Amino acid sequence: MNAPIESFQLPAFLRGGPKLLLIDGKHVAAQSGRTFTTINPSNGQVLAEVAEAAEADVDLAVAAARRAFEGPWSKFKPLDRQAVLLKLADLVDAHYDELSLIDTLDMGGPIRATRAKRRRAVALLRYYAGLATSTHGHTIENSEAGEIFSYTLKEPVGVVAAINSWNGPLGLAIWKIAPALAAGCTVVLKPAEQAPLSPLRLGELCLEAGIPRGVVNVVPGAPAAGAALAAHPGVDKVAFTGSTEVGQHIVRASAGNLKRVSIELGGKSPNIVFADADLDAAVPGSAMAVFANSGQICSAGTRLFIERKIHDEFLERLVAFARGLKVGDPLDPQTQLGPLVTRAQLDRVRGYLEAGKSQGARLMTGGGGISDAALAEGYFVAPTVFSDVRPDMKIASEEIFGPVISAMPFDTVDEVIRMGNDTPYGLGSGVWTKDVDKVHKVSRGLKAGSVWVNCYQAMDAAVPFGGYKLSGYGRESGTEHMEEFLQTKAVWIKAG
Incomplete structure (x- = not known):
């Protein structure tokens, strides 16, 4: 005989009223007051009402991310960023049963499969925590005349728009947030409207881990919210996972301020x-x-x-x-x-x-x-x-x-x-x-x-993943992933 279906209690996070946006460390309703429903795909029933972010909410989230990037987050040394990422890893581990159940209810992944992803979720956070203190530039012996000392600095690219698909809500959110924070960037995360719940809960755990308000903002909504992020002049980089068609739209939208883009798209492997x-x-x-x-x-x-x-x-x-x-x-x-x-x-x-x-x-x-x-x-x-x-x-x-x-x-x-x-x-x-x-x-x-x-x-976590051709460009995981969130600055110092 098959084992009986386990009895699960609805996570406290899912009880009560609509799930709100997370902007500047606060739960807020959408400026329009609009919400949308997320559906349990195993029975077609409404699972939760969620605040629907639009362009006005994206503006607020990007502004909060910019303030945090130029303010308190800029004062976090590599060891400090490592410490909060390790704390976040511990919190994800401690709350993983809740997070896996949310993903099972929200996008239909079998509980045996969502539970099995605990090791990867925690490993990603701890891996990038390690990279926070091991990313560095180089000293370079140059061939110019005179006594010139040259070296490179690695600096965070700035405000990152992380836009994800729905097929791995928690894992994809961690995969975007962790390297961005390790590099010293701030994030506006737009999870897919089909499965936004575990990313919202992850945003709460980021605050609990001691990550300053505004460093991680979560704005679920319709595709218009993602489009607003991709085109936003206050965003320095877009990291996207989703369909090739949407990825092409994002590349075109990014041209306004020539923001950096990494895209992991479709496949027919x-x-x-x-x-x-x-x-x-x-x-x-x-x-x-x-x-x-x-x-x-x-x-x-x-x-x-x-x-x-x-x-x-x-x-x-x-x-x-x-x-x-x-x-x-x-x-x-x-x-x-x-x-x-x-x-x-x-x-x-x-x-x-x-x-x-x-x-x-x-x-x-x-x-x-x-x-x-x-x-x-x-x-x-x-x-x-x-x-x-x-x-x-x-x-x-x-x-x-x-x-x-x-x-x-x-x-x-x-x-x-x-x-x-x-x-x-x-x-x-x-x-x-x-x-x-x-x-x-x-x-x-x-x-x-x-x-x-x-x-x-x-x-x-240490092995890079990404595509050729219409499957996109850029890499996730490995040291290559950190480079997606860093600028390289050359410094020349002439003596005498």
């Missing part, structure tokens, strides 16, 4: 299985490279390339694995796939399922909703596998952001590298083989920011 792979690892690894988070991961390995000599066997095992996954109430610890985040996303994924069928792909499993009557009001899609897929089909060329695998055969290494790169995206990729020569050749040949070998979606 290739996942390649060679005949010599360990199939016992490659089958579940390839399945969950797509089905994790119900396919709502930008680097999901949605284009599955299988060497022809094992194609049929691998597909048979993959389909059996997919059919064995438990789709259901995300509060059930046994659930492996929860709902999609909104009804609009459900309709979008259904459209791709129909396109796959109409364009001639062979539906191996899934392809629709879940028959359980208890889930009828939620936004559920069964894990889906298509075979006989051609590269020109919509399901093979466009990002679906749902639990849909498009499987295609290949014969040679050179052929699969060409097929893998036949996309405008370049975010993630996977290779399953025991042959080290294939590992090196394919890893070098693929045009993608990450290549996972005999695994998929492995992440570490």
